[in-house]
Amino acid sequence: MELKLNAESFDEHQMILIGEIIDRVKSDLKLAGVKDEQLKEMVGNIAFSIATTLDNSSTTEFDGVVVNPYLVFQTQDNELTHCGGNSYMHEYVFGILDEVFES
Structure with missing residues (x-):
C-alpha cells in the first residue's frame, strides 16, 4: 500500500467516519432509553x-x-490517504449531528 496525500478524499472519508460514529452512539443511547433533546446533546458531546x-x-x-x-x-x-496533518473531523460533528437528527 502506498501513502498518498489527498485532502479531498480524506475529507470525505472523515465525514463518513464521524457520521457513522454519531449513528452508532445515537442507536446505543436510544436503546438505553435516552430521548429527545437529551439524546441529541449526549450524542453530540460523546x-x-x-x-x-x-x-x-x-x-x-x-x-x-x-x-x-x-x-x-x-x-x-x-x-x-491522508491530509498532510492531523484530522479535523471534530469540525463536522455538530453539522452532521443536525443532519442525523433531522431525518
Whole structure:
C-alpha cells in the first residue's frame, strides 16, 4: 500500500467516519432509553469527545505515555490517504449531528 496525500478524499472519508460514529452512539443511547433533546446533546458531546481524541486536538496520555494519533484511510483502490496533518473531523460533528437528527 502506498501513502498518498489527498485532502479531498480524506475529507470525505472523515465525514463518513464521524457520521457513522454519531449513528452508532445515537442507536446505543436510544436503546438505553435516552430521548429527545437529551439524546441529541449526549450524542453530540460523546461524538465530539471521540473526534477530538482522534484528531489529536486534546492530549491523550496513559501511564506517562503520550499518544499522538494520525488518521489515514484505506481507499477502495487499496491506497492509504491522508491530509498532510492531523484530522479535523471534530469540525463536522455538530453539522452532521443536525443532519442525523433531522431525518
